[in-house]
Amino acid sequence: MAVDPAAFRRKFRKMAASPFAFYRGSACVFYADVHGQPDPFLDERTSGVWIHGDLHAENFGTYLNSEGILVFNVNDFDEAYVGPFIWDLKRFAASIALIGYAKALSDDVIGELVTGYAHTYVAELRAIAAGGEEAIGSLTLDTTEGVLRDVLQRARLNTRVALLDEQTVLVDYDRRFMMADGVYPVDAEMRAEVESAFAAYLPTLPSWDPERPEKYKIKDVVMRKGVGIGSAGLPSYNLLLEGHTQALENDVVIYMKQGQTPAVSRWITDPRVKGYFKHQGHRTSESQRALQAHADAWAGHTVLRDVGQVVAEVSPYAADLDWSDVNELDELTSVTGYLGRATARMHSVADDESSHDLVDFSTEEAIVAAIDRDVPGFVASLVGFAHEYGARARADHQIFVDLFRNGRFPGL
Numbered sequence: 001m002a003v004d005p006a007a008f009r010r011k012f013r014k015m016a017a018s019p020f021a022f023y024r025g026s027a028c029v030f031y032a033d034v035h036g037q038p039d040p041f042l043d044e045r046t047s048g049v050w051i052h053g054d055l056h057a058e059n060f061g062t063y064l065n066s067e068g069i070l071v072f073n074v075n076d077f078d079e080a081y082v083g084p085f086i087w088d089l090k091r092f093a094a095s096i097a098l099i100g101y102a103k104a105l106s107d108d109v110i111g112e113l114v115t116g117y118a119h120t121y122v123a124e125l126r127a128i129a130a131g132g133e134e135a136i137g138s139l140t141l142d143t144t145e146g147v148l149r150d151v152l153q154r155a156r157l158n159t160r161v162a163l164l165d166e167q168t169v170l171v172d173y174d175r176r177f178m179m180a181d182g183v184y185p186v187d188a189e190m191r192a193e194v195e196s197a198f199a200a201y202l203p204t205l206p207s208w209d210p211e212r213p214e215k216y217k218i219k220d221v222v223m224r225k226g227v228g229i230g231s232a233g234l235p236s237y238n239l240l241l242e243g244h245t246q247a248l249e250n251d252v253v254i255y256m257k258q259g260q261t262p263a264v265s266r267w268i269t270d271p272r273v274k275g276y277f278k279h280q281g282h283r284t285s286e287s288q289r290a291l292q293a294h295a296d297a298w299a300g301h302t303v304l305r306d307v308g309q310v311v312a313e314v315s316p317y318a319a320d321l322d323w324s325d326v327n328e329l330d331e332l333t334s335v336t337g338y339l340g341r342a343t344a345r346m347h348s349v350a351d352d353e354s355s356h357d358l359v360d361f362s363t364e365e366a367i368v369a370a371i372d373r374d375v376p377g378f379v380a381s382l383v384g385f386a387h388e389y390g391a392r393a394r395a396d397h398q399i400f401v402d403l404f405r406n407g408r409f410p411g412l
Contacts, residue, residue, distance in 0.1 A: 001411045009412055012404050020098040022397040027054050027079055027263040035267035041378055042084050045366040050290050050350035050359050053079030053264045055088040056095035061320040062155040065294035070152050072139040074346050079262040080287030082273045085347055085367055093382045097390030099323055113336045114386045118379045120340030122371055128348045129364040139342055146334050147326055155319035161249045163316035175251050177222040184223045191221050194237050201302035201311050217242040234258050253314040254298050258307055259284045276358050279308025290350035
């Protein structure tokens, strides 16, 4: 806030718009509230699962995975960490309560949606536990229908050329970044530092091909500011790369941004978890690879000016689920069911059968064993939490708005 108060004023005005917008931007408040709550479904193993950390209803969307398949899945891994699996489910359930309230859904309907999400989550985890890693599928054009399939179809219509035409201009028969709001040129010294950080990033890519340096030729670099509610005041850098051919439609845009301390980590004291990560950029990229079966081929990490950075592609195939288009009960039920499946698959990927050794047991088996002790109690606890915390977040939003509009935040 002290470095860039204007950026935080913009962030806080976005958060003031609605209880859900406030909830999205206040994960720190959520974890301060839930960290001390006892939970019968947490034990030594289920308290140490790789989690998303900010699993609200709008952190899902499409991406083109490393095998070239369009997938609908969890996105945005800035808050990912290792902690209690139930915290992901509670954060999602409360977000459904907030969305449902905004749509004037009754408490009973909200409870039904959370119940459906919980049952689908458990059913999917059981199937994975019984079938092994080969049972972990993806939400794709072939496995979805309705609203989610429409989102995937819309993403399929996107093109790399359209993204490039939106962000670049042609200069002497080659592409360069276009200057626009929030986009700034970098001087020679800063560009040299970014290029050096980029060179250190390349070996973190599983698909890095040092025999083909032309793929990674940097054409241009710009700085961006004000991207997203969670990145207020932090600069990021976009790099324009040659891509796999010299054809202008194959250029690639990647971003390099500062990794941030996840809110959940303040309440996780396990030194093994804290010591696993080199820096926050490493944590973010490793979390994405851990939680996605086939992650972005450009996801990696580096260090810029002694600060950890996460690096990934600005994908032309990204499309988010727009909840304003989901209003009928059958649509809402279908979507929350799919998101339950996506959550289960995410929790099952990063365990003893993955390439990551931080979680060295079968997460799906551990979670299923904990839930199976009292499935009705598990479902009821999520429904109860959704209602209770939805009301708490709405009240907190009003407190936040009153503090902000009356100048009660120092420096803003």
